[in-house]
Amino acid sequence: MVPLTWYLTLSAFVFSAGLFASLARRNAIAVLMGIELMLNAANINLVAFWRYGATPGANIDGQVFALFVIAVAAAEVAVGLALIISVYRNRKTVNLDDTTLLRG
Amino acid sequence: MEVLQQFIPPIPTLEQQIFLGIALLTIIGSFLVVLAPNLFHSALGLVAAFFGAAGVYFIAEAEFVGVSQILVYVGAIATLITFAIMLTRGMMFGITSPRNRQSGTAAIVVSLTFVVLVALLNAVPWPQVGEPVGDGEAIIAGLGAAFVGEYMIPFELLAILLLVALAGAIMLARDRK
Numbered sequence: 070m071v072p073l074t075w076y077l078t079l080s081a082f083v084f085s086a087g088l089f090a091s092l093a094r095r096n097a098i099a100v101l102m103g104i105e106l107m108l109n110a111a112n113i114n115l116v117a118f119w120r121y122g123a124t125p126g127a128n129i130d131g132q133v134f135a136l137f138v139i140a141v142a143a144a145e146v147a148v149g150l151a152l153i154i155s156v157y158r159n160r161k162t163v164n165l166d167d168t169t170l171l172r173g
Numbered sequence: 174m175e176v177l178q179q180f181i182p183p184i185p186t187l188e189q190q191i192f193l194g195i196a197l198l199t200i201i202g203s204f205l206v207v208l209a210p211n212l213f214h215s216a217l218g219l220v221a222a223f224f225g226a227a228g229v230y231f232i233a234e235a236e237f238v239g240v241s242q243i244l245v246y247v248g249a250i251a252t253l254i255t256f257a258i259m260l261t262r263g264m265m266f267g268i269t270s271p272r273n274r275q276s277g278t279a280a281i282v283v284s285l286t287f288v289v290l291v292a293l294l295n296a297v298p299w300p301q302v303g304e305p306v307g308d309g310e311a312i313i314a315g316l317g318a319a320f321v322g323e324y325m326i327p328f329e330l331l332a333i334l335l336l337v338a339l340a341g342a343i344m345l346a347r348d349r350k
C-alpha cells in the first residue's frame with residue numbers, strides 16, 4: 070500500500086510547479102499549462118483522500134469531485150485558449166508582458 | 174540494531190516501486206513545463222505529467238477517473254494546447270527569455286510554499302492503511318448512479334457550463350472578417 074504522504078508530497082510538488090509556471094512564465098499558453106498542473110494536483114489529492122477515507126467502497130464523493138474538476142478544467146482551457154488566440158489575432162503577441170491594455 | 178533500523182527506510186514493495194516510477198515521470202514532466210524554453214517541449218512535459226497523474230489514479234484504484242484523465246487531458250486538452258501553440262507561434266521564439274522579471278521572487282515564494290506544504294502534511298497523523306475498495310465495477314456503477322441521483326443538479330449545471338463555455342470559445346476565437 071502506498072502511504073498517503075507520498076500522494077500528498079507528489080501533489081504538493083505538482084502544485085508548486087504549476088504555481089511557478091503561472092507566476093513566472095512569459096507566454097500565456099505556458100501560464101495556462103501551469104493552471105492545468107495545479108488542477109491536476111488538486112485531483113491527485115481528492116483521489117488519495119477518497120482512497121484513505123473511512124469507506125472507499127461505498128462513499129465515492131472524492132471520485133465524483135475529481136470528475137467534476139476534470140470537466141471544469143476542460144471548459145476552462147477551451148475558453149482560455151480562445152482568449153489567447155483572440156489576443157494574438159488583435160495584438161500579434163501572446164507575451165504577457167506586452168499585453169498591458171487593462172493596466173491602470 | 175533496533176535503533177539503527179529506525180533510520181533505514183523499509184524496502185518499497187512492488188506497488189510502491191511502481192508509484193515511485195510514475196511519480197518520477199510526473200515530476201520530470203512538471204519540470205519540463207516550468208523550465209523548457211521551447212513551448213513544444215513544455216507541452217510534451219505536460220502530457221507526461223498528465224499520464225503520470227493517470228497512473229497515480231490507477232494505483233489508488235480509481236480506474237474510471239484515470240481513464241477519464243487520459244481521455245480528457247491527454248486526448249483533448251493537450252491536443253488543444255498544441256494547436257494553440259502552433260497558431261500563436263512566430264515572434265515568441267528565440268527572442269526573449271521564457272521567464273519574466275519576477276521569476277526570482279516567484280521561485281522563492283514557490284519553494285517556500287512547497288516546504289510549508291510538505292512540513293504540514295508530514296506533521297499530521299494520517300491513517301496508515303486504507304480500507305479495501307472491494308468491487309471495482311460496483312464503484313463505476315455507483316458513480317453512474319451518483320451522477321443521476323445525488324449529484325444530478327451539479328451534473329446538469331456542468332453540462333450547461335460546458336455548452337456555454339464551448340459556444341463562447343467559438344465566439345471568441347472566430348475570425349470576424
